[in-house]
Each structure stands twice: as structure tokens, then as C-alpha cells.
Amino acid sequence: MNYVNVDYSTKIPNNVNLVEDRQVLKALEGWHPGYLDWWQDMGPEGFQESLVYLRTAVSVDPKGWAKFDYVRMPEYRWGVLLAPQEEGRQVNFGEHKGEKAWQEVPGEYRAMLRRLIVIQGDTEPASVEQQRHLGKTAPSLYDMRNLFQVNVEEGRHLWAMVYLLQKYFGRDGREEADELLRRRSGDPDSPRMLGAFNEKTPDWLSFFMFTYFTDRDGKMQLEALAQSGFDPLSRSCRFMLTEEAHHMFVGETGVGRVLQRTCEAMKAAGIEDPNEIEKVRALGVIDLPTVQKKLNMHYSLTLDLFGSEISTNAANFYNAGLKGRFQETKIDDDHRLTNATYPVAKLVDGKIKMVDEPALTALNMRLRDDYSEDCAKGVERWNKVIEKVGVNFRLDLPHTAFHRQIGEFRNIEASPKGEILSDSEWSKQRDNFLPSASDGDFINSLMQPEAEAGKYAGWIAPPRVGIDNKPGDFEYVKIEHS
């Protein structure tokens, strides 16, 4: 059996030899119609018949996983693809460090592992649901195509998690797989599991911010799970990471192109002060302070996804060898952390202070700090875009204590600079920190679709390079097609 090339002989493309794994194949085939129903109900609205220039993996080796062609989204070949198995891979951290990596679920960790997989799996369909209305207001066919690429790959990530559930967790796993299709983003009765995945994605700037900040949390979680001693989970996440990179790309370049356009329009109109919001908005572009407010919101919502500062769950996952740190094998320490400490920002006597905590229970914070560092680098790139055009403005990540719903700072209000504010001060200032209703209305007024190949809405610059090296006027989505 060739584990690199994908088997198309079954209904479900895969490189896990499903054809000889009848029971799992049957379970997946049973789940498949429900998935397609979910995609029809909750996937991109209004474009199910369009031909979209999408990337499909035909194998998991570097040469084969990026094959581009026109596809109708419901006919996308969602499949089960795992990175190739590494000979002699070990558990690389925790109590079991040095043991052979597990090919089956260790009985004692069954419940823990299932929970990890379900939480990860639940985020995948959630973002498709959040983004389902965006196609109608796409600023170009290029952006529309990128949105749909993100959507079908989130769909494939759901498949990856569902395969693990059905293959390794028996009836419990099958029930969890069905639940993943039943919950709905923002549904008051059966919401998605994590807060940020129940928020709306009302406009394209939100979408870019979401793919930049929230999908980057996904990247960090996948990185941590790719370290797992449970080898099928590790292999699954490793391949998902290569796809996730496209989502980071959409977010970073999307926001960068918004900034580019705004700054160029300001320069052309001779506006020097970025805070002349009404003048800037009159040019039909998004003013920079509003971009900062959007950034504040998405970053702070995403910090909540990392959970509480101090978490025994995180310590247990690590000890058990199930979820590691970001790039665990590249860290130079004992990979057990029994006596190590880690500095964590906490609220002490009404002040924000750094406190040394046992490294094991502070693992969420370590991952979050790695995340923040990763975010900050992209923000610096955005600042370079602004600087290059010659506008005097800087974007910054807000303080950890700003606008938090989970953890140490949930009961206080803090400014983006980290000053603790009274309730009345917060109410006064809130609309300077976070997008107001009128900010949202303004952005929405710009969300007019541009569906002519090679054209871009006025609030966003064209990309510097096309997808798959395509020329500028390439028709990335053939909308009317029956």
C-alpha cells in the first residue's frame, strides 16, 4: 500500500487504506450524506453551483498536494489524508517520553484524547458557518476564491478529526462525529463549543482579521497536537498545518491590502492625519483607527480561546504525552517540566503583575505567548506597508488584560495599553477601543461585490501575486455555471 498517493477507489479519497478497513469505511460512508447535507445547508450561500479554482491534494508529498482546477464545491474531494508515518517516532514529552509513539489509543487516556479531538473538530465546521454569507459581498473573484478555499479546507479538517473519532473511539466516536454536524455557530440552543466560533463574521475585514488571528490559534493548537504521542493525531495535524498556512496567508495579505489601499488613497487625497476619520471614509476606504479597533476585537476574542492562565487540564494533557508545546522537539529542556516555572500575567491586589507559576499548569500561557509573538510579527509587516506608503500611523496588539471574557482578567476592564479602567471610564472609552455600531455600518456600506475578473472593490488593493501564478485577470470563480 502506498501511503503517499491517495486512493480514489473508495468514495472517500484517503491514504489510510480505508479499502481494507471495512468497518471504518462503512462508518464514514454513513456519515458522508449528513456531511453533504450540512455543507448544502451551512456552507457558502449562493455559490454551490459555481466553478471555483481550488487546490485539491492528490497526495501528501510536496509535489502532489497542490493540484489546482475548477471544482463545484459540493463535488470537492474531501478526504482523509495523514502525513506519512515516521519510522521509529517516539513520545517526545511528558511521563511517557522515550516510549514508542502509540498507534492505538492508550486506554487510560481515551476520554482525554477524545475531548481534545472533539474540541479541535468543532472549530472546523464552525468557521464555515460563520463565513457562509461572505461570498455575496466578495471584493473580487480572487478573494472569493480564497474564501472558498478556506471553507473547503476547514471541511476537510472536519473530515480528518471525524476519521480519528470513528476509527479509534468506537460508538462514542461515531456519536461525537454526528454531534459535530448538529451544533451550529451562534445557535442559542446548540452553539459551537468555543466562544469566538459563535461570533458573527459580518464583513470582509472581519474575515481577514478572523483568518489572521483566530485561524492562527488553530495553527498553534494543531502544532501542539502535531507533537502528540498518539501518532495518528500527530500525522493528521501535520498535514492540516500545511493547509492552514493558506488561511494565515489570506488573513495577513487581506489586512495588508486593506492598509495599502487606505494609505494610498490618503496620500492621493493629501490627507496627512490618519485620525481625520470622516475625510478618510469619504474616500471609500477604511480608516486606520477602525482597522486598529477590529484588530483589538479579534485578538482579544482569540486570546480567550487559549483558556485559563492556570490549567490542570493542560498539565494533564502534557504529562500524558497527548498535547505538547509549540515546536516541542525544537525546545532545549527536559520535556517533562516537573520542576520548571513560567512567568504568567496575573491580577494581584488590583494590579497586573508577572508571577512565576509551575510550568506545567501554565502551558496554555506558554502557547498563548508563542501565539502573541507570531501575531506581533505580522502586525510589524502591516506597519511596514503603512510606513512604505508614507503614512504616520502604527498598529499595535492590545494588552493581554484588554477585553477578556475568560481567565484572570475577565472581571476587570483594561485599556489596550493595559491600564485598569473603572466601569464608567470603560463605557466612555469603549467605542475608541472596539468597533462601534456605526463603524460596523460604515464597513458594511463598503461591502459591495465586485465580480468582474481582474477588478477589485475600491477599499482593497489587488494582490501582488496571483494564486497558482495566474495572471491578474484570471477568472478564479465562474459564478454562473449550470
Place this chain on the structure above:
Amino acid sequence: MNAPVGELLKQHLIDPEICIRCNTCEETCPVDAVTHDGNNYVVDASICNHCMDCIPPCPTGSIDNWRVVNSPYSLEEQFSWSELPPQQEMQAASSGAVEAIESEIDSLLEEARKGLGGKPVAPHSASKPTVNLYNRNKPLTATVTGNFRLTHADADADVRHIILDFGDQPFPVLEGQSIGVVAPGTTADGKPHNVRLYSVASSRDGEKPNAHNLALTVKREPGGVCSNYLCDLPRGAKVEITGPFGATFLHPNDPAANIIMICTGTGSAPFRGFTERRRRAMPDAPGRLLLFFGARRPEELPYFGPLQKVPEKLLGKYFCYSRVSGQPRTYVQDRLRSEAATVAALMKDPRTHIYICGLKGMETGVDEAFADVCRGAGIEWAPLKSAMREDGRYHVETY
């Protein structure tokens, strides 16, 4: 290890302005040549072996950048960049667009482009080509799905149209690019055979739109190992290919571009691709397409039948036969002269591109004909030629 280009090195670099630091390349690289600091992802020139594994997975395209250098940029230099340095002017002729990574291919292409008289430059409006996706160590296995004789049964020359199918494997190719074929087996002294380059005769989206195959035009050479191997392949046979190669002899995407194509024999292959591209992608293009095609007799002119069906509006055809009994011998240079008015008018248009492909022997005659045509129109050919070349509008590929 670097691919030597004469005395120079071809260095793989990542564009820091486009890169989003997603780590995919570092994860993918089988020899750990990619590394990063807090600022940039970079390629260690002392480790990179140009296997190209990192190219397709990159979500941004930033990974596909190359510079020909005297000595490679260090990691520290690369870490400090906020944008890529421009390509430095090099002494050698090979400092243009990167046509191929392997030196054996590079030297073949360099040889084919000698007639240019300078550095080859791609047309401004050409699509960005993918180069060297597959190489000798990692060839792609294609399947022969067609092999037809193009020349008449009683013609001396056996020129064949061979269709290679890639199945599900990626092989992005542009009109004007070539692929490499190494015949199986070894030479008498036990070495593997030399690679042979063949121009692709179909357009980028295949023989039929989205067929994911390509066509070659191959002439059986007496005693030729590779051409006989290819010409004898039955349908269903597997063949190992490398490439694609070539980054300058490319179809201009600008519909307003006029294209003068001059060829003999199998040199028609890229022009079949060009014509097909125009027909499919821009049938109403305002730019003119002219084909000067030389052969001994109509029976020996590849694609003679199909060419008759291409409307003159799409393609102006000028066939030149040198061995038709009872008729004077006509070569492509003769037709260029007799069509001087049409040709000269186009030469004055800055949107006109000239492509020459065929046997080395045709170069001089064609060059002299252009000089004559220009002289008659009051233009100096030598400076125009070099200006057109520098502008990506003059291309030669001869063998």
C-alpha cells in the same frame, strides 16, 4: 550545494515581502536547508540542493525566487532583508530568468539560445513559468495516450505527434516551455543516456481544455536513441520525463501582441501551442499571428492537414517548400522578403514579438532577411533586434 552556472551560482531565496512565515517550507525541506529568525525565513545556500520540494506547498509564492550570484548571500544578509535584492548584472550570458536548475539542462538551453546574441528575456506579459518541478533524480512518470505519424506515408521524414498524460500528478507547463526525456538503458560505456529536450506542442491546459496532458512533436533521427525510443512507444507505455524547463521563450498573454513565428520541421511545436492558446483564450485578440513555416514538401510539413483548417483571421500562414518539383525552391527567408510590406509594418509596432525555432542552419538566412526587410523600410535591424531582445520580444531556439 548550488547549481553551478558557468562560474556563477544560482541561489534559492525567499521574498520577505510576500512570505508570511508559516513555516511550511521549513517543515517540508527534506535536507533542512530552510531556517528562520525573528524576522525572515531563509534558505541556506550551502545545504539547498534545489530539489524543489518546498515550491508547491508554499501558500504565497514567495518561495519561488532565484538569483544568479558570484558568491551566495549569507544567512545573516538574508535575515536582515525587508525586500529581495535586485538581480546583479553578471558577466556571463546566463544571468537572465532562471530557465532550469540542473546544469545539463541549462547548458542545452544556453546552446539553443546562442542565436539570440544576448541574454534572453521573457515577454512582459508572459505568465510566470514553473521550472524544474521534476528532475533526473525525481522524474515524473507519464502515460502515452497517443502516438501518430504526422508526415505523409511516402515522406522520408517520420515526424510524430505524441501525447503524454499525467493522470493526477501536477505538471504545470506554459506554451514555449520544454520537457526533458532520458531514454532508458545506458550508453556503450555504461553511463545513463543524455537528457533530450522537447518543446511542448500543446497549450497550457492540454490537448483539449483541462485534459492534463501535453503533446510533443518528435522527429525520428537515424540512430537517435531518444527520438527512436519516443517514436516507438505504444499507447499505454510509461515514460519518465523531467521539467518543465524554460522561462523566456514564452507566449505573451497580451492580446494586442503581434507574434511572428518562424520555424522549420519540429520547430513548429511551440507555435502549435501558441496558436492554440490564442484560439482558446483570446479568439478575438487584436494582435496578429503570422506563421512562416518551411519544409521540403507539403507531405513533410508536420500538422499540414490541421493547419489548413485554422482560419487566416486567427493565423496568417506562409508555407515555404524547398523541394516541390517544378517549383522554385522557397525558404522561410524568401517568404519573409516577399512579405516585406506586412512584416516591416509589424516590425515598427512595439507590440510585435518575433520567435524563431528550428534547425540552427536557418538562423543566418532569417537574420539576413530581417535585415533586408528593415533596410527597405528605413529601419536598422541590429539595434532593433537587440532592443527587442532586451524588451522580451525577440526569441530564438535552434538546435
